[in-house]
Amino acid sequence: MKTFTVDENCIACDACTIEAPGFFSMDENEGLAFVSNQPKNDSEEKICNEALEACPVEAISFTES
Ligand code: SF4
Numbered sequence: 001m002k003t004f005t006v007d008e009n010c011i012a013c014d015a016c017t018i019e020a021p022g023f024f025s026m027d028e029n030e031g032l033a034f035v036s037n038q039p040k041n042d043s044e045e046k047i048c049n050e051a052l053e054a055c056p057v058e059a060i061s062f063t064e065s
Contacts, residue, residue, distance in 0.1 A: 002062040005035060006034055007059050023039065
């Protein structure tokens with residue numbers, strides 16, 4: 001299962017929070033998205049992958065465990 005993270009390249013465009021609202025949220029103070037929930041099954045992981053692909057600046061990455 002993948003563990004997703006958002007790095008400082010985030011431009012707060014909200015693409016990931018729209019694509020995967022249960023998993024990505026916006027920290028309005030920091031101006032960065034963050035992962036509020038990690039996926040726990042394949043269908044959730046697919047949603048998070050779609051958020052990763054939607055990110056215009058490749059600020060979302062993952063590690064696999
Ligand atoms: S899609 Fe990328 S740039 Fe946009 S808010 Fe999410 S992490 Fe940030």
